[in-house]
Amino acid sequence: MDPTLPRNNSVTVADVARMxxxxxxxxxxxxxxYGTVSDRVRDAVTLAARALNYRPNELARSMTTGRSGxxxxxxxxxxxxxxxxxxxxxxxxxxxxxxxVILTNSGENPxxxxxxxRTLLAKRVDGLIVSPAKESDVDHxxxxxxxxxxxxxxxxxxxxxxxxxxxxxxxxxxxxITRRLIAGGHRRIAYxxxxxxxxxxxxxxxxxxxxxxxxxxxxxxxxxxxxGLSEMDQWVRLGALTQDDTKNIxxxxxxxxQAPTAIIASDSVIGLDVFKICRNLGIEIPRDVSLVSFxxxxxxxxxxxxxxxxxxPVYQLGExxxxxxxxxxxxxxxxxxxxxxxxxxxxxxxxxxxxxNDLSMASE
Amino acid sequence: MDPTLPRNNSVTVADVARMxxxxxxxxxxxxxxYGTVSDRVRDAVTLAARALNYRPNELARSMTTGRSGxxxxxxxxxxxxxxxxxxxxxxxxxxxxxxxVILTNSGENPxxxxxxxRTLLAKRVDGLIVSPAKESDVDHxxxxxxxxxxxxxxxxxxxxxxxxxxxxxxxxxxxxITRRLIAGGHRRIAYxxxxxxxxxxxxxxxxxxxxxxxxxxxxxxxxxxxxGLSEMDQWVRLGALTQDDTKNIxxxxxxxxQAPTAIIASDSVIGLDVFKICRNLGIEIPRDVSLVSFxxxxxxxxxxxxxxxxxxPVYQLGExxxxxxxxxxxxxxxxxxxxxxxxxxxxxxxxxxxxxNDLSMASE
DNA sequence: TTGAAAGCGGTACCAT
DNA sequence: ATGGTACCGCTTTCAA
Numbered sequence: 001m002d003p004t005l006p007r008n009n010s011v012t013v014a015d016v017a018r019m020x021x022x023x024x025x026x027x028x029x030x031x032x033x034y035g036t037v038s039d040r041v042r043d044a045v046t047l048a049a050r051a052l053n054y055r056p057n058e059l060a061r062s063m064t065t066g067r068s069g070x071x072x073x074x075x076x077x078x079x080x081x082x083x084x085x086x087x088x089x090x091x092x093x094x095x096x097x098x099x100x101v102i103l104t105n106s107g108e109n110p111x112x113x114x115x116x117x118r119t120l121l122a123k124r125v126d127g128l129i130v131s132p133a134k135e136s137d138v139d140h141x142x143x144x145x146x147x148x149x150x151x152x153x154x155x156x157x158x159x160x161x162x163x164x165x166x167x168x169x170x171x172x173x174x175x176x177i178t179r180r181l182i183a184g185g186h187r188r189i190a191y192x193x194x195x196x197x198x199x200x201x202x203x204x205x206x207x208x209x210x211x212x213x214x215x216x217x218x219x220x221x222x223x224x225x226x227x228g229l230s231e232m233d234q235w236v237r238l239g240a241l242t243q244d245d246t247k248n249i250x251x252x253x254x255x256x257x258q259a260p261t262a263i264i265a266s267d268s269v270i271g272l273d274v275f276k277i278c279r280n281l282g283i284e285i286p287r288d289v290s291l292v293s294f295x296x297x298x299x300x301x302x303x304x305x306x307x308x309x310x311x312x313p314v315y316q317l318g319e320x321x322x323x324x325x326x327x328x329x330x331x332x333x334x335x336x337x338x339x340x341x342x343x344x345x346x347x348x349x350x351x352x353x354x355x356x357n358d359l360s361m362a363s364e
Numbered sequence: 365m366d367p368t369l370p371r372n373n374s375v376t377v378a379d380v381a382r383m384x385x386x387x388x389x390x391x392x393x394x395x396x397x398y399g400t401v402s403d404r405v406r407d408a409v410t411l412a413a414r415a416l417n418y419r420p421n422e423l424a425r426s427m428t429t430g431r432s433g434x435x436x437x438x439x440x441x442x443x444x445x446x447x448x449x450x451x452x453x454x455x456x457x458x459x460x461x462x463x464x465v466i467l468t469n470s471g472e473n474p475x476x477x478x479x480x481x482r483t484l485l486a487k488r489v490d491g492l493i494v495s496p497a498k499e500s501d502v503d504h505x506x507x508x509x510x511x512x513x514x515x516x517x518x519x520x521x522x523x524x525x526x527x528x529x530x531x532x533x534x535x536x537x538x539x540x541i542t543r544r545l546i547a548g549g550h551r552r553i554a555y556x557x558x559x560x561x562x563x564x565x566x567x568x569x570x571x572x573x574x575x576x577x578x579x580x581x582x583x584x585x586x587x588x589x590x591x592g593l594s595e596m597d598q599w600v601r602l603g604a605l606t607q608d609d610t611k612n613i614x615x616x617x618x619x620x621x622q623a624p625t626a627i628i629a630s631d632s633v634i635g636l637d638v639f640k641i642c643r644n645l646g647i648e649i650p651r652d653v654s655l656v657s658f659x660x661x662x663x664x665x666x667x668x669x670x671x672x673x674x675x676x677p678v679y680q681l682g683e684x685x686x687x688x689x690x691x692x693x694x695x696x697x698x699x700x701x702x703x704x705x706x707x708x709x710x711x712x713x714x715x716x717x718x719x720x721n722d723l724s725m726a727s728e
Numbered sequence: 729t730t731g732a733a734a735g736c737g738g739t740a741c742c743a744t
Numbered sequence: 745a746t747g748g749t750a751c752c753g754c755t756t757t758c759a760a
Contacts, residue, residue: 010753013753013754013755014753014754022730023730024731024754025730025755025756026729026730026731028753028754028756032754034755034756035729035756036729036730038730041730053507053510055482055485055486055511056486056753057486057752057753057754058483058486058487058488059423059426059488059752059753059754060752060753060754061755062736062754063423063424063738063752063753063754064754064755064756065736065754065755066736070487077452078442078451078455079449079452081448084442084443084445088442088443091442091467092469095469100466100484100487102464102467103451103455103466104459104464104465105459119422120464122419122420123422123423123434124423143417147419272662272663275666279666298633298663299636299667301640302636302639302640302643303668304667376737376738377737378737386746386747387746387748388738389739389740389747389749390745390747392738392739393739395738396738396739398740400746401746402746405745405746420737421737421738422738423737423738424737424738424739424752425738426738427736427737427752427753430752
């Protein structure tokens, strides 16, 4: 930032007041739409304001009222259709309720997220909607609570924080998928996510700090255990952050002697990458490997084969979180609420039953 | 909005000053990072600030400095991958330069856009990036200029406005596509866009108020004329706003006696819809109809057939507009610049040459 | 109904 | 280097 900006020469209440021949207070009353004013004075002021092309300074207003009329939103990645759709839901509701949205991108990076929250707080947003990158790293969110500003957690919860939360039933969704795959004879099922640990290895769900993904992995492993499959932890693959990462992981899995017969992609971006990689590798879906992806991205129905997906009510996720926040902003004072939106398994053509001549699974 | 919000009880410079045993001015100096302070005092103030958990009030700061450190962005539809990618480019650059982004959605509606701009101006954003819904309707943008705040137009220009503009070479792109199609024997080529006129009929490019689309249509018609094709205006179809609209338009075109042999979709959302509709209608791409879409959306390479697209440097479009704006914010003072980013025709498999037994075209 | 004046939480100028 | 103080543009008592 550079110090040179033509000093603010905008017309103020005082200017309007002077022109209308009334006091600043009176002008402010009609301009701000509060208090009581006579019709004659109102007209005079309105006229003067129009003549001067008066524009209220929302900043100054916020200073005295303590409300800025803005909602701060922190998402992981706007480019991801999941978030852009959710953001659409948020902004629609926000606008309806008279709020403006300040959008920031954390890039799924806790440090960036921390900075974003600080900025938002400094700008005195009235409330926040956050999709925390890591549940383990939420001290900055406690700061938010300390300021007394309402906050809603989107897609990723936090047990300890005690704030309104809107999530999808990721656990159930993962369980459904896994049951479906196991029923189809699959035994080597990979779960692929962008989440990561320092050593890129999965040991326990508690390592996974992104709430929604942790719940899915828990569901996945739970059903596996239920079905008597052991050591499925090895099939949880982390760090599919970029297209290259995904390519490396998927290629090494698929070319290994014990290749998975099914892959679950944790979001539609990864799902698409897997799809492309398989095609480039000459691996046919679902003949050679089955694919299920989270998020019913619009393209998933037009590929060949069409992709079996978990349909998440993403727009509603955004809508609901904004609604909860607006309620708080309007004085709602009850205990923290946790809203779980239903998902649905959309079976299309990317999953097939495993061939019975798969000898390595003869025991089944 | 409701009047009840716990009056702002945050700790201020004065509080910190009191605790550190210095004057408000001195405390402000270290907290604001300006002026000169002795190390001892700096430490004392810093300590007090930490102890009190002081958070600067950016609103108050903005009031006096006249700069808010925010950039206002108005796009047509964040849900559209085109815009979400562009916004990503904007926010990346903005953050780097120390600015926060306020994002608003116009829904391609001039009234909403007008309101958004007014709000942004009232919030005293330092500058704006706008993707005007209609070039014909830009009075509210003149207001922006009048305030002296820099503005950059994204993807859609305006001849009359005289502000920095970043667009893709839509005209050339359309010309390339059209030439390619005509060379392939196509004579009935439909151009499908969400833009609309009151009576949903296309008469002249000047009817089209979305700059990027108008330039494309001009390019399309220009090459058609050049090739001796007349009356191609009839093939410009407007109003593909929702999936239903698109379905109606495409279905009626494709089932008419004189069906188009090629369709150009004005964005990837429409392109995807066309793809789906054809499939549902049992119309095979490219055997029965060729398809070219604007915007190299990530899914376009995985469909069968893969879709031939115009690759637009969307992220760079966002980046560049943000860069131009930041330059202005830093005092750059030259004449308005118009940056045109190159596009590229990515030929994949959704276009085929027209069969020579197409009798209606025997003259060719 | 209207006006005067005291803030809101900073910044910045002018002394000291 | 530090302190005193007048703003920024608006809201909001409190009196008149």
